Amino acid sequence: MTWAAFAAVTLVAGCSSLNSALQSDRVDYKSAETGPSLAVPPDLSSLAATPAAPIGGATSLSSYEKKEKVVAAQPKVQVLPEVPGMKVVRDGNERWLVVHQAPGDLWPTLRQFWQEQGFVLTLDSPDTGVMETGWEENRAKIPQDFIRNLLGKVIDGLYSTGVRDRFRTRVERGPDGTTDVFITHSRMVEVYTNSQKDTTKWEPAPSDPGLEAIFLTKLMQRLGATAEAAKSEVQAAAPAAPATRVINAADKTYLDINEPYDRAWVRVGVALDRANFTVTSSDRQKGLYQVRYVDPAALHKDNGFFYSLFHSKQIQQSKEPRQYNVNVRGESNDQTRVYVLDPNGNIDTSEIAKNIIGVLSAQLQ
Incomplete structure (x- = not known):
């Protein structure tokens, strides 16, 4: 199954469980590490050296998190601030919050919100409007059986769901002094690597729109x-699903979105977040998202013993994230086109570029 088809199935399943998720909104993310509050956001240059997720290879999540975490949660009890107004907007499968407050004024509240939920922030960048948590476990999903209730926290650390979640908050400046707030979810699951079940690795899993809705309500x-x-x-946010379609021309592949540029730009950014791309920079005026992407085919390709023996360096390089530019272009008042560009700024016609367009199309349905 391709990544595009996989994402499409995930979105259909996720939407059907949204109401049930809101009815049983039990979440319990509490980071095991503590430390000083973040005074200054980390330098954005460190972003390029941070992998999007521990994908491929048997590695421990704990070691990945130790390298990744840059700030610890220190929950603070405060009176809820008064906000002039807010509303939830829905476009296709995306829901986001429109707050009548400037992004700079809202940012400290967003930071406190995630810390109060028990998360460690690994990215806190007001300049790019992106905030990201570390990979944490929802302890509310652990069965509350008799033995665990009896022993309580004494053996709490021995229980694990084998699932880790990460949340990314994207902030966009809206019209008339408003702020659009998007919350996207990513998930990793621990799987056995052999029939003996003595080693494991972490693999990406479908995102959960229900969790996104839960944290939107909590915010x-x-x-x-x-x-x-x-x-x-x-729950009542009215859907409005504009048509999107992939165009496979003779010399290029692109995505057409029947929406104005401003709305399409935001939706493409959310789709990149939800599809586990790492957005290293964005320029709304130029319509460019610079992203890091790993070709799934390279991760799972079986090169054979002898080829791997003599070409280990090339194989390793093929599994490393590469930079791509996703170009969003306004074609008319109600139509936007999305291309993938190569490093020279030309339209990328490779199979990887087609795969990226397919993944975005599935997320935007």
């Missing part, structure tokens, strides 16, 4: 809404 509560009002707002 609304943090901004002053009641729990019931927040849930009702998220």
